[in-house]
Amino acid sequence: MQGRHWISALALTAGLLASGAAFAQTTVRIAWYSDGNEGEVVTDLLKRFEAQNKDIKVVLDQVPYKAITENLPVQLASGQGPDIARVVDLGGVARYALDLRPYLKDAGYWEKNFGPFLPWMRPAGDDKAITGFMTQLTVTGPLVNKTLFEQAGIAMPGAKASWEDWAKAVKEVATKVQAPFPLAMDRSGHRFFGLAISEGAKVFDAKGEPAVIDDGFKRGAQRVLDWHKSGVMAKELWGSVSGAAYRGANDEFKNAQVVMYVSGSWQIAQFDKTVGDAFDWVAVPSPCGAAACTGMPGGAGLVAIKATKNPEAVAKVMEYLASEPVLSEFYARSLFVPGHLGIAAKGLDYKDASPQAKAALKVFSDQVASLSPVAYALQGYVNNRIIFNAVISRVGQAISGETTLDEAYKRIASDIEQQIAERNKK
Amino acid sequence: MASAEPAAPRGESSGAARLFAAPLSLLMRMIDWPMSALQRLIGERRMAYAFLLPNIVFFGLFVFLPLIINVVFSVTGGTALFPSQRPYVGGEQYAYLFDCGSFLDPNSCREDHFWRGVSNTARFTVFQVTAMVLFSLVTAVVLNMKIKARGFFRAVYFFPVLLSPVVVALTWKWILQRDGLLNAGITALGGERILFLVDPSWAMFWIVFVSVWAHMGFYTLILLAGLQAIPADLYEAAEMDATPRWRVFWRITLPLLWPNMIVVIVLALIKGVQTFDEVFVLTGGGPGTATLMVVHYIYETAFSNQVQNFGLAAAASVVLGLVLFALTLAQLAASNRKGAA
Numbered sequence A: 001m002q003g004r005h006w007i008s009a010l011a012l013t014a015g016l017l018a019s020g021a022a023f024a025q026t027t028v029r030i031a032w033y034s035d036g037n038e039g040e041v042v043t044d045l046l047k048r049f050e051a052q053n054k055d056i057k058v059v060l061d062q063v064p065y066k067a068i069t070e071n072l073p074v075q076l077a078s079g080q081g082p083d084i085a086r087v088v089d090l091g092g093v094a095r096y097a098l099d100l101r102p103y104l105k106d107a108g109y110w111e112k113n114f115g116p117f118l119p120w121m122r123p124a125g126d127d128k129a130i131t132g133f134m135t136q137l138t139v140t141g142p143l144v145n146k147t148l149f150e151q152a153g154i155a156m157p158g159a160k161a162s163w164e165d166w167a168k169a170v171k172e173v174a175t176k177v178q179a180p181f182p183l184a185m186d187r188s189g190h191r192f193f194g195l196a197i198s199e200g201a202k203v204f205d206a207k208g209e210p211a212v213i214d215d216g217f218k219r220g221a222q223r224v225l226d227w228h229k230s231g232v233m234a235k236e237l238w239g240s241v242s243g244a245a246y247r248g249a250n251d252e253f254k255n256a257q258v259v260m261y262v263s264g265s266w267q268i269a270q271f272d273k274t275v276g277d278a279f280d281w282v283a284v285p286s287p288c289g290a291a292a293c294t295g296m297p298g299g300a301g302l303v304a305i306k307a308t309k310n311p312e313a314v315a316k317v318m319e320y321l322a323s324e325p326v327l328s329e330f331y332a333r334s335l336f337v338p339g340h341l342g343i344a345a346k347g348l349d350y351k352d353a354s355p356q357a358k359a360a361l362k363v364f365s366d367q368v369a370s371l372s373p374v375a376y377a378l379q380g381y382v383n384n385r386i387i388f389n390a391v392i393s394r395v396g397q398a399i400s401g402e403t404t405l406d407e408a409y410k411r412i413a414s415d416i417e418q419q420i421a422e423r424n425k426k
Numbered sequence B: 001m002a003s004a005e006p007a008a009p010r011g012e013s014s015g016a017a018r019l020f021a022a023p024l025s026l027l028m029r030m031i032d033w034p035m036s037a038l039q040r041l042i043g044e045r046r047m048a049y050a051f052l053l054p055n056i057v058f059f060g061l062f063v064f065l066p067l068i069i070n071v072v073f074s075v076t077g078g079t080a081l082f083p084s085q086r087p088y089v090g091g092e093q094y095a096y097l098f099d100c101g102s103f104l105d106p107n108s109c110r111e112d113h114f115w116r117g118v119s120n121t122a123r124f125t126v127f128q129v130t131a132m133v134l135f136s137l138v139t140a141v142v143l144n145m146k147i148k149a150r151g152f153f154r155a156v157y158f159f160p161v162l163l164s165p166v167v168v169a170l171t172w173k174w175i176l177q178r179d180g181l182l183n184a185g186i187t188a189l190g191g192e193r194i195l196f197l198v199d200p201s202w203a204m205f206w207i208v209f210v211s212v213w214a215h216m217g218f219y220t221l222i223l224l225a226g227l228q229a230i231p232a233d234l235y236e237a238a239e240m241d242a243t244p245r246w247r248v249f250w251r252i253t254l255p256l257l258w259p260n261m262i263v264v265i266v267l268a269l270i271k272g273v274q275t276f277d278e279v280f281v282l283t284g285g286g287p288g289t290a291t292l293m294v295v296h297y298i299y300e301t302a303f304s305n306q307v308q309n310f311g312l313a314a315a316a317s318v319v320l321g322l323v324l325f326a327l328t329l330a331q332l333a334a335s336n337r338k339g340a341a
Helices: A002-022 A038-052 A065-077 A090-097 A107-121 A144-153 A165-178 A188-200 A215-230 A250-254 A265-272 A311-322 A325-334 A341-346 A354-369 A373-380 A383-401 A404-425 B007-041 B045-076 B092-096 B112-144 B150-162 B165-176 B181-190 B202-229 B233-238 B245-273 B275-284 B294-304 B310-340
Strands: A026-032 A056-062 A084-089 A131-145 A181-185 A258-264 A281-283 A298-305
Touching: A026 A038, A026 A065, A026 A311, A038 A056, A038 A065, A038 A311, A038 A325, A065 A084, A065 A090, A065 B294, A084 A090, A084 A311, A090 A107, A090 A298, A090 A383, A107 A131, A107 A298, A107 A311, A107 A341, A107 A373, A131 A144, A131 A188, A131 A265, A131 A311, A131 B165, A144 A165, A144 A281, A165 A181, A165 A215, A165 A258, A181 A188, A181 A250, A188 A215, A188 A258, A188 A373, A188 A383, A215 A311, A215 A383, A215 A404, A250 A258, A250 A265, A250 B202, A258 A265, A265 A281, A265 A354, A281 A354, A298 A311, A311 A325, A325 A341, A373 A383, A383 A404, B007 B045, B045 B310, B092 B150, B092 B310, B112 B150, B112 B202, B112 B245, B112 B294, B150 B165, B165 B181, B165 B202, B165 B275, B202 B245, B202 B275, B233 B245, B245 B310, B275 B294
Parallel strands: A026 A056, A026 A084, A181 A258
Antiparallel strands: A084 A298, A131 A258, A131 A281, A131 A298
């Protein structure tokens, strides 16, 4: 009798162990930040993935943007961190990225559809690796409060209008309707370079090394300084904080305090939801400078991390999210400009978007092909954030009246040189 | 019967005490055997070290070890996280920090942000400590008087100390911003809106003001304790001599309060040099770098910039640490001199 009990107990234990092994799951962790509703959308998509792949559990850690820019690099440098991360500093994170090629079923699909963007996510000196894909392609450019123009009775400048035309128009509108921010530009080097490249900034020398300070750059910086002096721009964004701190004017735009907000395509979903029918807003093509009418390309990429213990499972999740039907749904529901050539060529139906959000997406999507090659080169440069940060920090000081622009130019050049040298120390 | 009444609470209290003491007593008995064995092994005189050991281990792990790691980082370069992967650069980071034409002109320094931080921190500390000591003293003296609702006022002045620095800074940011409460009041009275956090002078004034507002209660409490420790008979003697009130304050209150004043001055000084969180949230170091503090500079250099320059940040931390060490020595010297006198 006692022997039978032992046998039953052993059988039960073996059964439990076997069933445990059968349901053993590999966990894949994703660090994800959101500009709009994309966190909800990807959660839906991942639920479907888990239903199809019972052996993989995906944990989506939704974190603030600052955690991605400040905490993630430290985690990655220590060999820790998630298996996959949604990042914006593509060049900075590239050295920690996993080359997915050995694990992908069809690397050709990635080359074909993400080809132009793959170099943005590759470590320096590598021209083959596939480390991730763009969850959104962004284009910087202006969003305009159309209602304020109508209330002021002033016509909006046309498609090829210059920065001067816009500055004059928005100042007139703001004066008439008493809006405190005629023109607001995110305190971001990325946004500034849209203007600077339009004014002729070349950013790199003939060897491809950074040579940031040139006449075009100076024209752009002078314009921003003059706008602050003349009241076209208020000091609350560029002049209010120190260093490389980002400041946006989302709240001010939503509250109809901004006539023209130079930001980018990632704001569309947010404003579509938060502005609602409070006022009419439109995206307009990038204003023209002396050399071009361009914004900056950019975006967020979903990148696999080298330190992962489960590269096969990571590749499986990445393949699923990068597949055309899944990615189409993701872009369409998040109201993002697609960073997938096949989807972009076919066109996307943004079913959930309002007519004005659809119109804004079209304006930004139409600009992708006409952006300056300098802008693409800068976006693909591995140390681009060093340049962006140096520029906002030093131009910000000039705007606040602490230094002159000439001093700022010298500091920008030396900051960039010093930081690149520090990064290259082995 | 009358004598039995107070016995009941005593009985309850000793019952409750027994209830709480029982697990403690059990615990003591459990550790009694190993401690006795240890004492037999190392001797009674060395037992003090055994008792100190846990704290030394804790202190060593979380204070001394990071301190040593910080010094090691300050003589290395590059962006790698682990010291073993970082190249040794000797005093290069310190040389970079101290490469200045004139230490009084941050613009002449190679790392001008560090020196702007030093200059701002020095100005902030001087204004903040002066205001803090002055207002804390006045408040403590008033709260020591026999005024109505004294307990209520003591609580009111202490309340901001309980708030998180982020809450304090955000609350004041909402008050001071373009469409904040203060500007609403000013414009309602027909005045012009003032951009308090965009004007460098106003920004410095407000970070000092907010800091004093938030921390004054703590220093007031220290001074209040000092005031209450002054023997009342001294005041009675002065009153009998019809000594003027200012003379009583100057000759009795202030000299006897001086040990507490030293504590307040030195603590406020150290806290002033270390200031970061409130200023970071309130002004972000701006406008320009008008309120950029040394600790904020260290944070930005190590974590916020794309190239996380741990070596330079560690070197700046060592410099800051030495300044704080000097301030602590000054406090000890001042206390000892007073004690000897």
